[in-house]
Amino acid sequence: MKRYILTILFLLTLLLPAYGAGNKPVLRMVTSANFPPYEFHDNNTIVGIDVDIVREIAKRNNFDLLIEDMKFDSIIAAVQTGKGDIAASAITVTEDRKKMVDFSIPYVTSRQVIIVPGDSLIDSGKVLKGKRIGVQHGTTGDNYVTENIGEPQRYDDASMAITALLKGKLDAVVLDYEPSQVHAAKNPALKILEEPLFFEEYAFAVAKGRGQLLAVINQTLSQLKKDGVLTEIRKKYEKHTEEVVKNVTEEKYTGIAGDFYTNFVKDNRWQYLVDGFYVTIAVAVSSVLFGVLIGFVVAVIRSTADQTGKLKIANFFCRLYLAVIRGTPVVLQLLIIYFVVFGSVDVDKVLVAIIAFGINSGAYVAEIIRSGIMSVDRGQMEAGRSLGFSYLQTMNLIILPQAFKNVLPALGNEFIVLLKETSVCGFIALQDLTKGGDIIRSQTYNAFMPLIAVALIYLLLVVIFSKLLEILEKRLKRNE
Amino acid sequence: MSNEIILEARDLVKEFPALRAVDEVSLPVHRGEAVFIVGPSGSGKSTFLRCLNMLETPTGGEVLFHGKAIAGSSASINHYRCKVGMVFQHFNLFPHLTILQNITLAPVKTGLLPEKKAVAEAIELLERIGLADKAKAYPMQLSGGQKQRVAIVRACAMHPEVLLFDEPTSALDPEMVGEVQNLMKELAAEGMTMVVVTHEIGFAAEVADWMVFMDRGKILETGKPAVLMNSVNPRIRDFFSKVI
Numbered sequence: 001m002k003r004y005i006l007t008i009l010f011l012l013t014l015l016l017p018a019y020g021a022g023n024k025p026v027l028r029m030v031t032s033a034n035f036p037p038y039e040f041h042d043n044n045t046i047v048g049i050d051v052d053i054v055r056e057i058a059k060r061n062n063f064d065l066l067i068e069d070m071k072f073d074s075i076i077a078a079v080q081t082g083k084g085d086i087a088a089s090a091i092t093v094t095e096d097r098k099k100m101v102d103f104s105i106p107y108v109t110s111r112q113v114i115i116v117p118g119d120s121l122i123d124s125g126k127v128l129k130g131k132r133i134g135v136q137h138g139t140t141g142d143n144y145v146t147e148n149i150g151e152p153q154r155y156d157d158a159s160m161a162i163t164a165l166l167k168g169k170l171d172a173v174v175l176d177y178e179p180s181q182v183h184a185a186k187n188p189a190l191k192i193l194e195e196p197l198f199f200e201e202y203a204f205a206v207a208k209g210r211g212q213l214l215a216v217i218n219q220t221l222s223q224l225k226k227d228g229v230l231t232e233i234r235k236k237y238e239k240h241t242e243e244v245v246k247n248v249t250e251e252k253y254t255g256i257a258g259d260f261y262t263n264f265v266k267d268n269r270w271q272y273l274v275d276g277f278y279v280t281i282a283v284a285v286s287s288v289l290f291g292v293l294i295g296f297v298v299a300v301i302r303s304t305a306d307q308t309g310k311l312k313i314a315n316f317f318c319r320l321y322l323a324v325i326r327g328t329p330v331v332l333q334l335l336i337i338y339f340v341v342f343g344s345v346d347v348d349k350v351l352v353a354i355i356a357f358g359i360n361s362g363a364y365v366a367e368i369i370r371s372g373i374m375s376v377d378r379g380q381m382e383a384g385r386s387l388g389f390s391y392l393q394t395m396n397l398i399i400l401p402q403a404f405k406n407v408l409p410a411l412g413n414e415f416i417v418l419l420k421e422t423s424v425c426g427f428i429a430l431q432d433l434t435k436g437g438d439i440i441r442s443q444t445y446n447a448f449m450p451l452i453a454v455a456l457i458y459l460l461l462v463v464i465f466s467k468l469l470e471i472l473e474k475r476l477k478r479n480e
Numbered sequence: 481m482s483n484e485i486i487l488e489a490r491d492l493v494k495e496f497p498a499l500r501a502v503d504e505v506s507l508p509v510h511r512g513e514a515v516f517i518v519g520p521s522g523s524g525k526s527t528f529l530r531c532l533n534m535l536e537t538p539t540g541g542e543v544l545f546h547g548k549a550i551a552g553s554s555a556s557i558n559h560y561r562c563k564v565g566m567v568f569q570h571f572n573l574f575p576h577l578t579i580l581q582n583i584t585l586a587p588v589k590t591g592l593l594p595e596k597k598a599v600a601e602a603i604e605l606l607e608r609i610g611l612a613d614k615a616k617a618y619p620m621q622l623s624g625g626q627k628q629r630v631a632i633v634r635a636c637a638m639h640p641e642v643l644l645f646d647e648p649t650s651a652l653d654p655e656m657v658g659e660v661q662n663l664m665k666e667l668a669a670e671g672m673t674m675v676v677v678t679h680e681i682g683f684a685a686e687v688a689d690w691m692v693f694m695d696r697g698k699i700l701e702t703g704k705p706a707v708l709m710n711s712v713n714p715r716i717r718d719f720f721s722k723v724i
Contacts, residue, residue: 383572387586388562
């Protein structure tokens with residue numbers, strides 16, 4: 001059976017059009033672009049040391065480069081499942097990771113350093129025990145602190161840890177040396193301890209069994225080292241770091257206006273919110289329509305089975321569907337659909353999100369509609385049947401229109417919940433509204449403005465939608 | 481009145497888990513007859529009537545329409561129901577549709593009539609019961625008596641050969657009973673074949689061609705109203721002495 005499924009999946013991948021538009025083969029790089037200067041968003045593109053190196057590898061070996069941004073803890077899984085070819089995200093070589101992927105030769109030796117507030121009494125790694133330490137989830141800093149010091153506070157990205165440190169929620173943050181410099185430069189209130197916590201090596205990761213690709217990467221990396229390009233790239237971003245420092249110290253505006261300028265106006269950062277807004281709307285509206293479709297079918301099957309005793313097998317599957325979907329968190333369903341169901345297939349992530357949220361919402365809509373069907377007087381079904389209608393005709397013409405009207409407020413509520421649930425899209429690196437705010441935050445190290453802006457946009461959407469629903473309800477009520 | 485039997489129950493049984501509600505009831509209904517079923521509460525009258533329309537599936541015996549047993553397939557039951565209309569105690573109008581739509585929905589959607597014809601006939605029916613001005617209204621806006629008269633013409637719109645009435649006036653305020661009974665009288669006078677379950681003995685006596693007395697799931701006696709109401713059976717005498 002398993003082999004059968006694998007064969008079908010294999011055939012499906014053959015049927016899919018070749019990846020990428022050009023004739024050249026495509027190299028898909030996965031990265032977590034909130035780690036300056038290795039990878040970060042700049043003017044709506046992803047740049048950084050890793051990006052430049054991989055771009056050079058692609059160029060020298062005649063690949064088209066495609067960059068995909070996702071959470072750091074999803075990157076290894078992404079190359080394992082074939083969502084990406086090369087993971088380039090300042091990844092430290094560790095024994096645990098070696099078991100899951102193959103690493104290239106190291107391209108940089110870095111160190112993990114300790115960042116503390118300027119007036120902190122912490123002066124070395126030896127006094128960290130018992131302190132509140134922030135790390136980026138899944139990084140080597142995380143592993144080191146967990147094993148040698150104690151449970152750290154794990155953040156999704158480094159800038160969130162830095163923000164927490166600035167707000168006094170942490171005593172120290174353990175982070176890679178280079179991004180720490182940018183953070184410290186942007187925040188004069190912080191300092192980097194001179195003595196590093198430990199040293200480590202960065203390398204690129206590929207899936208096991210891709211020896212050919214690995215050989216190509218290693219060969220090119222050696223070349224890059226030899227002809228000095230690697231050093232050039234690092235220098236270029238040192239300059240970038242200096243520029244960032246200059247920009248921070250020479251900001252045009254100060255205070256709230258300044259914050260507003262940095263977070264939304266500068267470098268067209270508002271574009272992240274606008275793009276994210278469209279994705280959020282597209283995902284929420286499409287998946288609620290998909291969900292209502294599923295919900296109607298499931299509700300009719302369930303009610304028919306309850307009332308007539310027919311459709312026993314279909315009813316069993318509907319109940320299974322309801323139990324599984326309502327019994328598991330939506331973010332897991334999203335991850336499973338992306339990494340497992342569509343694991344080896346290239347598919348648009350908006351579509352993945354619509355399918356995941358549609359299937360999720362369908363379960364709740366089904367029960368809402370079923371309660372609506374049950375709320376319609378039994379006599380309505382009898383009257384319909386006595387006039388010669390079939391069961392399904394009576395359902396469509398008489399029961400469902402009344403049921404729908406009865407459950408409209410509950411359906412509206414479900415849409416509002418769904419709209420906000422789509423904020424977990426970032427887990428599959430889909431840039432929705434929440435993720436847009438995250439990106440701004442990772443660039444500006446300002447938690448307040450982007451968070452409030454994103455919250456206000458959600459609120460506004462819900463208020464507008466509630467108003468529209470109210471109008472629809474009133475129109476339907478006119479019949480009574 | 482003719483001798484043609486249009487609808488017939490033969491040894492009809494309806495058993496519920498703890499109750500034999502209808503116990504081997506046989507009843508022939510001839511074309512044009514008004515048959516009234518009376519009897520104490522819980523005697524199985526309504527269940528029997530609902531079995532005639534297959535709203536309750538009989539557990540024994542059979543229902544014959546024009547001499548043919550109603551087969552178990554849902555298509556043939558749907559077809560049969562087009563010919564045998566039903567009027568309910570609680571009217572069961574469709575609240576989300578206008579009065580006109582309530583009447584035209586079935587003939588149009590079952591393919592009996594094209595929409596234009598169905599609307600014309602519905603307006604004619606509404607004019608006849610004096611409710612043409614309510615065509616665009618919704619059921620909520622009508623009184624109980626008006627609703628039941630609309631429910632009756634809704635059933636008539638399917639051009640049925642038989643109409644079944646399940647206690648059509650028992651949910652009405654007393655002052656509205658008359659208007660519904662008058663409409664039923666008119667239908668009976670026009671030769672509509674009717675089977676009526678009712679507690680209104682006076683009305684039954686006035687309109688019925690045959691009166692059927694049911695008790696504990698069985699038919700005790702069938703006869704002309706005047707005969708049945710003077711039955712020698714003590715149970716029947718007892719019943720009539722209490723209700724009249």
